[in-house]
Amino acid sequence: MDSQPLTETHDEIVRVLRDDGTPDPAVDPGLSTEELRKLYSAMVRTRVIDERLVTLQRQGRIGFHIGSLGEEAAILGSAFALRERDWGFPCYREFGAALLRGLPLQRFIDNMFGNANDLVKGRQMPDHYTCRQARWGSISSPIGTQMSQAVGFAWAARLRKDDAVALVYFGDGSTSSNEFHVAMNFAGVFRTPTVFFCRNNGWAISVPVERQTASRTFAGKGIAYGVPGVRVDGNDVLAVIAVTRRAVERAARGEGATLIEALTYRVGGHSTSDDPNRYRDKKEVDPWLERDPIERFRRHLGRLGVWSESDEDTLRAEADRQVREAIAVAEKTAPPQLETLFEDVFADPPWHLVEQRAELLRGPRAPSAH
Numbered sequence: 001m002d003s004q005p006l007t008e009t010h011d012e013i014v015r016v017l018r019d020d021g022t023p024d025p026a027v028d029p030g031l032s033t034e035e036l037r038k039l040y041s042a043m044v045r046t047r048v049i050d051e052r053l054v055t056l057q058r059q060g061r062i063g064f065h066i067g068s069l070g071e072e073a074a075i076l077g078s079a080f081a082l083r084e085r086d087w088g089f090p091c092y093r094e095f096g097a098a099l100l101r102g103l104p105l106q107r108f109i110d111n112m113f114g115n116a117n118d119l120v121k122g123r124q125m126p127d128h129y130t131c132r133q134a135r136w137g138s139i140s141s142p143i144g145t146q147m148s149q150a151v152g153f154a155w156a157a158r159l160r161k162d163d164a165v166a167l168v169y170f171g172d173g174s175t176s177s178n179e180f181h182v183a184m185n186f187a188g189v190f191r192t193p194t195v196f197f198c199r200n201n202g203w204a205i206s207v208p209v210e211r212q213t214a215s216r217t218f219a220g221k222g223i224a225y226g227v228p229g230v231r232v233d234g235n236d237v238l239a240v241i242a243v244t245r246r247a248v249e250r251a252a253r254g255e256g257a258t259l260i261e262a263l264t265y266r267v268g269g270h271s272t273s274d275d276p277n278r279y280r281d282k283k284e285v286d287p288w289l290e291r292d293p294i295e296r297f298r299r300h301l302g303r304l305g306v307w308s309e310s311d312e313d314t315l316r317a318e319a320d321r322q323v324r325e326a327i328a329v330a331e332k333t334a335p336p337q338l339e340t341l342f343e344d345v346f347a348d349p350p351w352h353l354v355e356q357r358a359e360l361l362r363g364p365r366a367p368s369a370h
């Protein structure tokens with residue numbers, strides 16, 4: 001695998017798990033049993049948390065969630081391929097990868113509630129956690145912004161002779177943002193150690209990929225910038241690891257950026273605020289349920305004899321217990337103090353903010369909607 005050039009045709013889709021379920025030894029990243037189990041557990045944990053958060057939103061206990069149902073292989077596999085010293089620059093759909101990198105579950109759930117322990121002090125939407133210790137960029141809602149941040153980070157790392165690589169996540173829709181073109185161009189010219197990880201999940205809210213681009217592939221967009229592109233089956237976690245590792249190694253060697261297009265599918269709505277039945281035929285979803293990345297990986301582990309029914313039951317029960325505990329703690333935590341609204345911008349707040357703060361604190365506090 002390592003000696004093969006990155007595909008130039010952009011037609012080939014790299015896979016490890018073949019139709020008959022056996023792995024292709026030429027591409028298999030060769031994980032140890034312990035690594036396989038850890039990776040699978042992280043994928044299941046992500047799904048369990050996702051499902052619980054959707055329920056919480058439906059119960060009116062949190063305001064919003066943006067999930068990763070069906071995209072766990074692309075999200076977790078790519079994060080798994082990073083080395084500890086590398087950085088991830090996420091968009092809003094990769095909380096599972098952040099947890100794998102070391103985001104504490106409680107901190108994530110505190111952000112979902114925007115409570116007093118939320119590091120962003122309840123000022124952001126849910127799913128906008130931050131975690132520097134996991135070497136993870138903080139999340140901005142405007143799509144694409146993280147791409148120029150990742151390229152800037154990677155360029156700075158190169159100037160400092162630090163071999164850290166920056167991997168940036170974005171969706172198919174974000175390839176139409178200014179930031180994509182700016183970032184790809186800079187990465188191509190300066191050969192920055194950046195991995196562009198495009199989750200092609202078929203949709204950008206209600207816009208299907210056919211309306212997003214006339215290009216045959218998203219990987220092919222790299223040609224214009226001198227950045228090699230590669231397509232990978234984004235529901236095959238081992239293939240995602242294989243191609244991401246190659247791109248990370250290539251970047252660390254000083255050979256520049258790679259654009260990865262991971263073909264996957266957004267099985268759920270865009271977010272809990274979206275109803276995909278308004279614009280998408282359910283028949284389109286069914287074949288993707290058959291290609292569920294978690295089921296597929298579990299079948300592989302079962303064949304290898306490294307995962308049993310009882311492992312599955314223990315894992316799901318444990319993941320469910322952990323998320324419920326974190327939710328119970330977060331829900332009991334008070335909201336941020338009102339005066340925190342006035343912090344973090346001015347060292348010496350101007351007089352009008354001092355007055356507004358005093359006025360706010362004189363009045364009663366309105367109850368939360370959640």
Ligand SMILES: Cc1ncc(C[n+]2csc(CCOP(=O)(O)OP(=O)(O)O)c2C)c(N)n1
Nearest residue numbers: 093141142143171172173174201203204205
């Ligand atoms: C600059 C900007 N324009 C529009 C939006 C509204 N918006 C939020 S997510 C989204 C779709 C993004 O789709 P994609 O990049 O494919 O990512 P996905 O949600 O499918 O993971 C849009 C248009 C935004 N957040 N920022």
Ligand SMILES: [Mg+2]
Nearest residue numbers: 171172203204
């Ligand atoms: Mg998309």
